[in-house]
Amino acid sequence: MIEEKKQSKSESPKAVSVENLTKIFQGAMGRKPLTAVRELSFNVAPGEVYGLIGPNGCGKSTTMKVMLGLLKPTVGSASVFGHDSDAVASRHDVGFLPENPYFYKHLTGRETLRFFGKLCGLGGSELRDRADAMLDLTGLKNAADRRVGGYSKGMLQRIGLAQALIHEPRLLILDEPTAGVDPAGSRRIRDLILELKARGITFVVTSHLLEQMQEVCDRVGIMSQGRMVREGRLEDLISVENQTEIIIEGASAEQLAQVRAIFAGSSGAKIMSLGKPRTTLERLFLETTVQTGDEE
Amino acid sequence: MSSTLKSSPRKYRAFSPARVWALATNTVTQLVRMKILFLLLLFVVIVVAAAFAFPTRSPEQQLKLLKDVVFGALQVFSIVMAISATALLLPRDVEDRTLYTILSKPVPRHEYLVGKLLGVLLLIGGGLLFMDVFFSGVLWLKQTMITAANIEALKSEQSDTPENIAAVRALIAHQGLTWNLHAGVWCVFLKAAVVASLALLMSCIATSTLFTILVSFCFTIAGQGQGLLRSFVFKSLPVTWKKICSFVLALLLPDLGLFDQVQAVIEGNSIPLATLAETTGFAAAYVVLYAGVAHLIFSEKEL
Numbered sequence: 001m002i003e004e005k006k007q008s009k010s011e012s013p014k015a016v017s018v019e020n021l022t023k024i025f026q027g028a029m030g031r032k033p034l035t036a037v038r039e040l041s042f043n044v045a046p047g048e049v050y051g052l053i054g055p056n057g058c059g060k061s062t063t064m065k066v067m068l069g070l071l072k073p074t075v076g077s078a079s080v081f082g083h084d085s086d087a088v089a090s091r092h093d094v095g096f097l098p099e100n101p102y103f104y105k106h107l108t109g110r111e112t113l114r115f116f117g118k119l120c121g122l123g124g125s126e127l128r129d130r131a132d133a134m135l136d137l138t139g140l141k142n143a144a145d146r147r148v149g150g151y152s153k154g155m156l157q158r159i160g161l162a163q164a165l166i167h168e169p170r171l172l173i174l175d176e177p178t179a180g181v182d183p184a185g186s187r188r189i190r191d192l193i194l195e196l197k198a199r200g201i202t203f204v205v206t207s208h209l210l211e212q213m214q215e216v217c218d219r220v221g222i223m224s225q226g227r228m229v230r231e232g233r234l235e236d237l238i239s240v241e242n243q244t245e246i247i248i249e250g251a252s253a254e255q256l257a258q259v260r261a262i263f264a265g266s267s268g269a270k271i272m273s274l275g276k277p278r279t280t281l282e283r284l285f286l287e288t289t290v291q292t293g294d295e296e
Numbered sequence: 297m298s299s300t301l302k303s304s305p306r307k308y309r310a311f312s313p314a315r316v317w318a319l320a321t322n323t324v325t326q327l328v329r330m331k332i333l334f335l336l337l338l339f340v341v342i343v344v345a346a347a348f349a350f351p352t353r354s355p356e357q358q359l360k361l362l363k364d365v366v367f368g369a370l371q372v373f374s375i376v377m378a379i380s381a382t383a384l385l386l387p388r389d390v391e392d393r394t395l396y397t398i399l400s401k402p403v404p405r406h407e408y409l410v411g412k413l414l415g416v417l418l419l420i421g422g423g424l425l426f427m428d429v430f431f432s433g434v435l436w437l438k439q440t441m442i443t444a445a446n447i448e449a450l451k452s453e454q455s456d457t458p459e460n461i462a463a464v465r466a467l468i469a470h471q472g473l474t475w476n477l478h479a480g481v482w483c484v485f486l487k488a489a490v491v492a493s494l495a496l497l498m499s500c501i502a503t504s505t506l507f508t509i510l511v512s513f514c515f516t517i518a519g520q521g522q523g524l525l526r527s528f529v530f531k532s533l534p535v536t537w538k539k540i541c542s543f544v545l546a547l548l549l550p551d552l553g554l555f556d557q558v559q560a561v562i563e564g565n566s567i568p569l570a571t572l573a574e575t576t577g578f579a580a581a582y583v584v585l586y587a588g589v590a591h592l593i594f595s596e597k598e599l
Contacts, residue, residue: 025598068400070599088310088404096400102392104322106329118318119401121309163397173400 013082015171015202016044016067020076023062036062038226039076044219046170049193049203051213051234053281054223055289060206061099063223064173067204068096080171092120095164099176099206101156105149109140109159112148113166120167134162139188154185161192171202178209190216214238214281224289238281315403319411324419327381332419335373339427342369347434355442355464359471360562362438366431367480367558373427374420374488375516381416382495383508391504395599406591409496413587416492421485428481432473439472471564479572480561486579487555491516493586494550500593519552547585554578 023037037059044050052060065071066078069085083090103112113131117123122130135141138158143151148159157177164172177193178186186209193203193216207213213220214234221231230237327333346365350358386409389395398408446464450456495512502508518525526545530538555575557567 065396065599068396070396070399072598088402091400091402094400096397098393098396098400100393101397102394103397104326104394106326107322111325115318115322116397116401119315119398119403121312121314121402123314160397167401 014043014079015046015048016042016050016078016080016204018042018063018067018076018078021063021066021073021078022075023059023066023071024074036226037066040223040226040228041076042221042228042231044171044202044204046202047197047200048218049197049205049216051217051220052204052206052223053208053210053213053220053285054206058223058289059226060223061175064096064175064204064206067173068094092167093170095167095169095172097157097160097164097172097174097177099179101160103148103156103159103163105147108145108147109135109151109155109162110144112159113162116163117166122167130166130168134165137165138162138192154181157181157185157189161189165196169201171204172196174203174205174207176207177205178207178212186212210281210285220281222285222288229288230284234281238284310404311407316407316411316414319398319403319408320414320418323385323412323415324422327384327415327419330384332377332381333423335377336423336426339369339373340430342366343427343431343434347438355446355468356471358442359435359439359468360564362435363471363477363562366435367484367562370424370427370431370481370484371487371558374424374484375491377420377423378416378488378492379495379509379512379516381419382413382492383499383505383512385412385416386496386499387502387505387508390599399599405595409500409587409591409594413493413496413583416496417489420488420492424481424485424488428478431481432477435477436473439468443468474566476561476566479567480558482572483555483557483567483575486575487552490550490552490555490579490582490586491519493583493590494519497586497590497593500590500597515549516552519550521553522546522549522551523553550582550586551578 019041021037021040022035025034025036027033040059040063042050052063054060062071063078066073067080067085069088069091072086078085080090081093104115107115110131113134114127117127117130132141135144138161140155140158140162143155148156151159157179161174161177164174174193178189181189190212193205197203197216203216205213205217217234219231219233220237222229343366346362349365350361353361386395389398395408399405443465446468447456447461450460450464491512494515495508498512498515499508502511522545526538526542530541533541555578557571557575560567
């Protein structure tokens with residue numbers, strides 16, 4: 001199991017730091033270059049769950065690939081725990097679950113975990129124990145000796161999560177972790193994220209399931225057309241500044257009518273909470289983003 | 297944030313033989329489970345059929361023809377395995393996006409390439425070793441049967457003098473199982489290794505399995521006929537230019553004719569140790585060159 005070790009914040013660098021990142025794909029054979037990400041900057045603190053959301057084609061996956069060193073930035077930089085993301089050593093502390101993960105179909109679940117564990121420098125009894133622990137954690141113990149080619153979508157996501165965790169990374173990058181997974185499997189993955197978050201693991205997550213993102217994320221960044229259009233703490237982002245929310249307990253219909261007319265002085269009813277009503281993350285998302293293909 | 301985790305105590309090493317071995321053995325498992333070794337069964341059928349063919353020929357001719365057919369099959373199988381196995385790996389990993397998962401681990405790209413190439417070479421080497429052992433067994437059996445039949449014939453002609461028997465044994469042994477046979481198989485492996493590294497280079501440039509296979513086959517055929525190409529195209533050039541052009545051509549296109557030592561084995565002649573060492577050196581140079589260029593291309597490739 002992952003060992004929880006406390007460390008003072010001053011000692012640890014930012015888990016992820018993306019500075020002024022721009023990524024342009026050169027068009028082949030006279031085609032126009034495509035700017036996938038423009039001047040993107042954000043930081044993720046250690047132990048935080050950061051949600052990167054945006055419509056399809058907004059540059060989320062490109063940003064993740066840059067963070068993993070799979071793509072090189074055209075301008076700007078990305079670093080993971082102080083290491084430039086281009087350096088292979090930066091991946092020592094990173095686990096990645098790609099969208100629709102594919103694994104070698106000929107390997108069993110256990111063999112898959114052992115293979116990825118070996119790539120991370122594990123071996124011997126440590127590797128065997130870690131693989132078994134991850135199979136246990138992701139609920140795949142009974143399917144451990146079945147070939148991955150026969151796994152369902154949900155099982156593939158879970159074995160993907162298990163391989164991402166095999167080397168006890170400090171940062172997990174999850175690209176659509178619940179895409180195509182049934183509600184029960186989806187909840188299981190969500191619970192797993194919360195459990196791992198409690199152990200101090202940092203997350204960068206993308207998902208189109210905004211309700212779930214709302215449940216797990218500490219902060220979110222909303223991308224549209226390669227740019228960061230909104231970013232901040234979830235609580236702050238979904239507060240509506242020019243409205244007030246009153247939560248009343250035990251009010252009758254008549255009293256509610258009175259409350260609507262005047263807010264104070266009604267007998268038997270009390271104001272339990274006075275604050276700002278919230279929109280949903282989904283509404284905010286739709287308001288602030290432009291779907292790919294729409295005019296700028 | 298309640299707590300944070302410390303960096304893993306495992307140290308990252310720029311080159312790890314264990315990681316390369318993990319990639320190589322996974323490649324072997326992948327190819328074995330893709331049933332690529334079914335080719336070996338076909339080889340067994342060819343060897344057995346060739347062993348019982350040509351019964352009317354002289355003993356020497358029978359053994360020569362058996363070796364000729366088997367070495368032909370060995371070369372075809374090793375080249376087909378080298379190209380198809382290599383072409384199935386890298387483009388497929390890109391198409392399936394398995395490559396993302398692998399390279400998101402602390403795996404340098406050169407280790408990935410070396411691991412994949414080593415896996416293919418292990419598979420070809422293992423396959424050739426099996427074929428060599430099987431072929432040696434069949435050749436030895438055929439040799440024993442022919443020797444016994446010839447000695448029987450001498451007996452029936454009442455000319456089974458020790459000198460005659462020794463002469464028959466020597467003649468058949470000359471064309472039978474010798475260490476030379478294994479040297480010939482080694483040369484077949486060297487050629488396959490060069491073709492596999494060429495296919496690896498092609499797979500770094502290409503975007504699909506089919507393209508890799510087609511281009512690699514074209515290069516292999518052209519490489520096989522490079523000697524012919526040189527003597528035909530460069531014949532009118534001055535000696536110095538001929539040498540320069542030949543060298544450049546040999547760099548761009550592997551001179552696979554360098555590895556064709558099997559004819560000597562078929563004829564019953566031995567391959568000199570110096571030739572074997574030189575051939576091995578050429579193969580190593582080609583493999584390093586193509587793998588190096590493949591790395592240069594792959595390390596800059598955006599995934």
